[in-house]
Amino acid sequence: MAGTSQIVIDQVSHTYRPPRGREVLALQDVSLEVRGQEFIALLGPSGCGKSTLLYLVGGFLPATLGTIRVDGKPVSGPGPDRGIVFQHFALFPWKTVRANVLYGLEKLGLPRAERERRAQAFIDLVGLHGFEESYPSHLSGGMKQRAAIARTLAIDPEILLMDEPFGALDAQTRSLMQSELLGIWQRSPKTVIFVTHDVQEAVYLAERVVVMSARPGHVKAIVDTRFGCSDPSVFKSKAFVDKVDEIWGLVRDEALKAQGNQSP
Amino acid sequence: MKAALVRYAPLLILAAAWEAAVRSGVVSELVLPSLTDVVSAWVKLLRGGDLWLNTAASLYRTGAGLLLAIAVGGVLGITMAWWRPVNALASPLVEMLYPMPKSALIPVTALWLGFGDGSKILLIFLGCMLPVTLGAFNGARASDQALVWSSRSMGASRLRVLWDVVLPSALPEIMNGVRTALALSFVLLVSSELIAARSGLGYLIGFLGEGGVYDAMFAVVLTVAFLGFFADRVYQRLERRVLRWRE
Numbered sequence: 001m002a003g004t005s006q007i008v009i010d011q012v013s014h015t016y017r018p019p020r021g022r023e024v025l026a027l028q029d030v031s032l033e034v035r036g037q038e039f040i041a042l043l044g045p046s047g048c049g050k051s052t053l054l055y056l057v058g059g060f061l062p063a064t065l066g067t068i069r070v071d072g073k074p075v076s077g078p079g080p081d082r083g084i085v086f087q088h089f090a091l092f093p094w095k096t097v098r099a100n101v102l103y104g105l106e107k108l109g110l111p112r113a114e115r116e117r118r119a120q121a122f123i124d125l126v127g128l129h130g131f132e133e134s135y136p137s138h139l140s141g142g143m144k145q146r147a148a149i150a151r152t153l154a155i156d157p158e159i160l161l162m163d164e165p166f167g168a169l170d171a172q173t174r175s176l177m178q179s180e181l182l183g184i185w186q187r188s189p190k191t192v193i194f195v196t197h198d199v200q201e202a203v204y205l206a207e208r209v210v211v212m213s214a215r216p217g218h219v220k221a222i223v224d225t226r227f228g229c230s231d232p233s234v235f236k237s238k239a240f241v242d243k244v245d246e247i248w249g250l251v252r253d254e255a256l257k258a259q260g261n262q263s264p
Numbered sequence: 265m266k267a268a269l270v271r272y273a274p275l276l277i278l279a280a281a282w283e284a285a286v287r288s289g290v291v292s293e294l295v296l297p298s299l300t301d302v303v304s305a306w307v308k309l310l311r312g313g314d315l316w317l318n319t320a321a322s323l324y325r326t327g328a329g330l331l332l333a334i335a336v337g338g339v340l341g342i343t344m345a346w347w348r349p350v351n352a353l354a355s356p357l358v359e360m361l362y363p364m365p366k367s368a369l370i371p372v373t374a375l376w377l378g379f380g381d382g383s384k385i386l387l388i389f390l391g392c393m394l395p396v397t398l399g400a401f402n403g404a405r406a407s408d409q410a411l412v413w414s415s416r417s418m419g420a421s422r423l424r425v426l427w428d429v430v431l432p433s434a435l436p437e438i439m440n441g442v443r444t445a446l447a448l449s450f451v452l453l454v455s456s457e458l459i460a461a462r463s464g465l466g467y468l469i470g471f472l473g474e475g476g477v478y479d480a481m482f483a484v485v486l487t488v489a490f491l492g493f494f495a496d497r498v499y500q501r502l503e504r505r506v507l508r509w510r511e
Contacts, residue, residue, distance in 0.1 A: 060413045078416040090410035094432045094509045103428075107419035135509040155418060 006191050007034040007057060007159065012066035013216075014052055026052045028216035030066075036158075037189040041196055041206035041225075043251060045258040049217030050195045054161050057193060058084050070159065080108065083157030087164040089144040091136040097123060097147045098132040104155040122150040125184070142173035153184070159191045166201070178205060199251060203243050204234065211250045214258035221250050297479040306483035314468065315487065322457065322464040323491075325381055326449045329388025333445055337393040338438055341400025342430055358397060366391035366448070367455050374460035384456050384464070391452045392445035399441025403434025436510065439503050446499055450492045465491075 014027040026049040034040055042050040055061045057068055059078040068075045070082065091100050098119055105115040123132055126146035136144055145165060152160065166174040182205060185192060196202050202209045203225045213220045225243055227234055234240050279299055285291045286298040297305075309315040344351040344358075369387055377383035407430050415429045416422075457466025465488050472481035 055413075058413070058417060060416070078413065080417065080419045082417060084414065084417050086410045086414070088410060090408065090414045092411060092414075092429070092432070094435070103415075104418035135511075137510065151414075151418075 005033040006036040006038075006071060007032075007193075008067075008069045009033070009053070009057070010067050010069070012053075012056060012063045012068060014049070014056060014061065015064045016061075025216040027056075028218050030218050032210060032219055032222075034191060034193065037191055039185060039192040039194065039205060039207050041194045041202035041209045042212060043196060043199065043202045043209050043247065044212030044217065044220075045214055045251065045255040046197060047215055047258055048212045048254065049215060050197075050212050051163050053212075053217070054084075054163050054193060054195050057159075058082055058161050080104065080155050081157055082159045082161055083152035083155060084161040084163065085145070085148050085152050085165045087167045089136070089141075089148045089168075091144055091148055091151070093136050096133050096135055097128055097139070097150075100136070100147055101151045101154050104151060108155060118154055122154040123147075125153070126150040126180075140173075141169050142177065145169060145177065149181075149184075157190070159193070162192065162194045164195050164197070167196070167198075174201075181205065199244050199247050200235070203240065203247060209247055211247060212254070214254045220254065223247055223250075294478075297482055301479040302482045302486065305477075305479035306487070309480055309483055315484070318463055318465050318468045318484075319487070319491070321381070322453055322466070325384040325464065326388060326453050328381075329385045329452075330392055330442075330445060330449050332385070332389040333392035333449075334396050334438075334442055336389070337396030337441070337445075338400045338431075340393070341397040341402075341438075342404045342426060342434060344397070345401050345404035345434075346426065346430065358394060361390075362394050362398070366452055370456045370459050373456070379460050379462055383460065384453060387456050388449045388452050392449050395441040395444040395448065396438060397441075399437040399439075400434050403437030404430050406437075407433035436507055439507065443496070443499060443503070446495060447492070450488070450495075454488055 009030055009032040012027060012030045013025065015023050015025050017023045030053060042053060044050045052061065056063050057070070057075065059075045059082070092103065095103065101119040101122055102115055105118055110118070120132075123129060126149055128143060128146055128150065131139065131143065131147075136147065139147065145168075149165070166177050169177065178201060192206075194202070194205055207224070207226050209223045209225050210219055211221045211223065212218065223243070223246065225247075227237075227240060282296070283299045286293055286296055293301075306315075340350075340354060344354050366387065369390060373383040373387045373390075377386055411429050411433065412425055415425050420428050453464070454466035454469070457464035458470045461467040465484055469481055469484045469488070472478075472484060
């Protein structure tokens, strides 16, 4: 499917009503196409609706207007073709690392031996060998996110939705996880939509960065950010720094607007 | 062994003080039989078989009432948290019944189901269901959206999510509710057996008391106290085991 649009977001709007209060327009007229096996980042100030857009693609929330198609079929609910990784890991706290990874494999209905083999392979892949029987509460933030990524990768979704997955990690762990994610993606390419508010992270990881406006969110600009290099030394190269500056300029205006929105 | 000795030292001191107070005549034997008399009455009751039969009757009633309360209360609480219509229908009832002293229902359940097991089981079920319901409701409502969505995205149906995610998320609160219910069940058991029964530990206490056999009566009162204590201890162990992932 490489080269063709796998995800088509067509003039999508989303409104929601908080428990007390008026309706909020979170997304307005968003259109975006994502190619198969492409890595794109959704970047924008907090509250711009970038996570909401991800949840719409995931099928967790309904689009108020417009349609989202995945492989030509309109999204009507969540499914194992679209795996998701959340900022706060969302591991089942009552299950061990192994049981967490096995959960999705059981839902797929794979035979037992195959489940066990695949779970172990993905636990090893993310470097959690030896922690199979640990409960999430005994793991560090980075290890929890590794386990969550293993759980999602194990069911082999074509599309990987990542909602600020490294946002809750310390700086060292984050940069480690970024290059590991790139390595995994290069070895077994998937379509990735990666939500972040970190410009460097977006430029480093993604092939294209979608800059979103302050609320109501819409697509402000799409910037090509391919460097053909996943070496962390890329951070220091002129091309990289210029690209970060360019996107920073776009995001800064929106961040200021978002702050203005919050004051009464 | 030594730790246990220290832990239960207050009980031993109390027992010694009891024996001393009665033996020295500070407290009349008519009010409080001596501990040694109570213990020998207890042994006699055990040998005679009465205590066994009545304990069995009581445990059956508490067990059945509690199990029903846990099953129905758990399901009710989770469905109330998950479906608005169920909540709208059930929550006024729950709120109204919660502060009501359940012992007021003793004559009602006796009227409906007579003096046998049924009326006790119904009473314990009604009284113990609410703490479990509230625990399940609060626990289920607090279950993490991201966990529910993770489960859905890995292929669980809406209904299946209740079992896979909502129930385990609510389990700590449910187990808390069950502990309250466990204590409450003993209160309801003994009081209903005192008032309207022909068997059971509460009945035995009332029967021996009316007959003036105070040492035996005290023996049964102590039996009830120890059963309650023991049940709570066993329950706490179970709770720690079931929720060991939280440590």
